[in-house]
Amino acid sequence: MxxxxxxxxxxxxxxxxxxxxxxxxxxxxxxxxxxxxxxxxxxxxxxxxxxxxxxxxxxxxxxxxxxxxxxxxxxxxxxxxxxxxxxxxxxxxxxxxxxxxxxxxxxxxxxxxxxxxxxxxxxxxxxxxxxxxxxxxxxxxxxxxxxxxxxxxxxxxxxxxxxxxxxxxxxxxxxxxxxxxxxxxxxxxxxxxxxxxxxxxxxxxxxIDYKNFTFGLQRIAFGIMKKVVAADRLNIIVTAIFREFEYRNFDGGIVFLGAVLYTIELYMEFSGTIDVVIGTAEIFGIKIPENFRQPFFSKSITEFWQRWHITLGTWFRDYIFYPVTMSKGMKKLTKTCRKKLGRDYGPMPASIIAFFCVWACNGLWHGAGWEFIMFGMYHFVLISLGSLILPLSNKVLPRLHIDRNKLPYRIFTILRTCILVCLGEMLFNARGAKEAIKMVKVLFTKFTFKSFFNGSIFTIGMDRFDYIVLLCMVAIVFAVGLMKEKGISPREWLAGKHIVLRWSVYLGMLLVIILFGAYGTGYIPINPIYANF
Amino acid sequence: MKKLKFEKQTIKKAVASVVFVLLAIGMIVLLSLFFNEERLETQTLKDVKPYSVLAEPDNTLDAVIFGDSEAFAAFSPVEMYNKYGFTSFVCASASQYITLTESFVRETLEHQKPKVIFLETNAIFRKMNSTKPLESAIDAQFPVFPYHNLWKNFDPLNINENENDYCFRDDLKGFKYTAIVNKSDNKDYMKKTKEKQKIPATNTSYVYSIYEYCQEKGVELVFVSAPSTVHWNYAKHNTIAALAKKLGVKFIDLNLEDDIGINWNTDTCDRGDHVNYYGATKVSAFFGKYVHNKFDLPDHRNDSAYSDWNQLKAKYDVVTGKKANKT
Structure with a gap:
């Protein structure tokens, strides 16, 4: 098994x-x-x-x-x-x-x-x-x-x-x-x-009661859908882009596509499996902590890590970040820095040292390799920069009449975070640190959308139909995420609807898995990525 | 009264659950009416290459090669046809399990009467989950599972406009072209040994089943091992040689044939796992000659009934870059 x-x-x-x-x-x-x-x-x-x-x-x-x-x-x-x-x-x-x-x-x-x-x-x-x-x-x-x-x-x-x-x-x-x-x-x-x-x-x-049983099964079905329809479909193209990058001379557009698709694949695989895990526990009436909270709605990298692999993030917070920042040496450092740098920047040196410990461990936890350490350091730098810039942006943005709460700014920050996350995942999935650096180089020196317009992207492992199925799946997951963001539980919402609608949705999910699942001849299902960590 | 109400609720939920399960099974049965082999024969999926063997006109293939990616990377039926005139097809898919190979053999031999079929041996060693036979049984009962991808054929909007449509016969006859070069450093992989690598027990029964079906159909079965520094070794060779001896079938191990002239610096696309186009050209030249000499297959090159095969060369040259694509 x-x-x-x-x-x-x-x-x-x-x-x-x-x-x-x-x-x-x-x-x-x-x-x-x-x-x-x-x-x-x-x-x-x-x-x-x-x-x-x-x-x-x-x-x-x-x-x-x-x-x-x-x-x-x-x-x-x-x-x-x-x-x-x-x-x-x-x-x-x-x-x-x-x-x-x-x-x-x-x-x-x-x-x-x-x-x-x-x-x-x-x-x-x-x-x-x-x-x-x-x-x-x-x-x-x-x-x-x-x-x-x-x-x-x-x-x-x-x-x-x-x-x-x-x-x-x-x-x-x-x-x-x-x-x-x-x-x-x-x-x-x-x-x-x-x-x-x-x-x-x-x-x-x-x-085992009826509600837990049916809700558990629904969550399992949704997880299977994410994994089989989206993640397994992406396996071929992602493998081709990352494993054949070295000798297929891909342009920056394809590398960027690879980074985005790998991020989607990772999310669909990991969160899909977690849906099956939580759904299974739910059948037995056991509440397991959530591991994802719509991570792609995050407005910063810090927020992203509060929404992605939440239980790992909170573990590092409670057992590394807090012990380091609360240690005698760090308290002393904060005290000294507060006097010299003021209230805003005073606690930062201690925080940055703690962040470094957290992200070095986080990188290594994901795997033994320099590319994983690089992945950890990438997030360490982004989060540290975020903390350093925050007091400054708090002063600058109002002067520029930019309202953080306005929709355009929120969309901008969400998109910015998504792009930074995709780049991080690209480093994570590269075949070693050298390859990761090469990919970054190609991304910035050979970037072109030519492959998107001449049809090359349809020849690497996904045709137009596959892209349509993938987009639909992403739209479904986005819609479910949006409902959750608004505080609506999709399953509770559906449970209140007429039986015809409810059963149509459940049977529809089954239909989607059977017809649009990337299984059988021609597909190689993705192995549980996180099981290897 | 309360107990009665509780029981009523429980019965209602139980009935609802049963009805839902029945509806789900009904849906699968209904889908199986639309997604099955019959539809496939006229509408073959391009991205699921092995199925396109069923799109070949009945009784037109002289030889069929079954196996996994090692097979579709190494053997080019068009190269062999151009040189020796016999028709063949590579019915293979990536990481193919022997259960699927067996079902392909059965389906193919329902429509074709080849003189010989070749079983590329790498898939014989591929370990299956214990549930794989069950999966095959489910696939046989509900064809929607193996043929679900036929939904791509319903293309009223012609979405895949730049692709050839899905109702096609594979011009490469199952061969997968790649000109990528990624050398292998493991050139000394066929070190002689007396050891044998064990075949998983369930796999052996499928090989026997293929053998018996070939006997029943009067088709000769031959084992062939395509060159691979990653997946092949002498212990595997010994096992297959012993099995071939036991069954009384021929076995040709291309990993031991120096005359092919494989250069692992230039003839592999993925560090020795598979041969690339350059390797496949060498393998096909050698293997075509072997098949031609051993099995006395007809030469169709001047046969007007095989005019479509005679036209393949031009298309093949375009795909393999020998000729520029003017379209």
Missing amino acids: GSYISIAYLLFFLPITVFVYIVMPKKVKPFVLLTASVVFAYLISNFYIAYLVITTVSVYVAALLMEKSKQKCRDALPAAENREEKKAIKRRYASKQRLIVVLVIILNIGILSVLKYSQFFVTNINSIIRLFDSGYKIPLPKFAACIGISFYTLQAVSYVHDVYKDKIKADKNFGRLALFMSFFPIIMEGPICRYSDTAMALWEGKR
């Missing part, structure tokens, strides 16, 4: 799990989900599931040890004779807890780093060695990782960190924690859940 959008998952795994879940008594329901999750993890990762077990056991034990230490501290405090002694006791236990949390984070991030980054690390060391002509080469390590390791490792870190910070209590129920770590809809591509939001609901064993 390589994907949620597969016959194996949609016709076998999910229906069987739902059936067993329905027939089992309430107390057994969580165990049904846990068993299904373990089976699913085994099916996608085979025996590499052992890494998931190590992570789960390690955070379970570490959290309990911290909890025990906290309890001991609470027990010891009444015996203290004065404030100094109380402080000393707190310090003693806090340092022990800190040691536990640091060790368990090092263990889990260490596993992730070794499995994911050791090859990249060794390749770079070999490049340096080559400079000295020694002829020595370190053999490349080869490791296979558990699918979804980048997702569940972040969940594990957030769990122990939150226990350490007293935001949540350590869970004594190993089954519940294991289910939170391995819940089958989220294990492959996220969203990255927080224990406080999800774990209890998962273990509750809620009854």
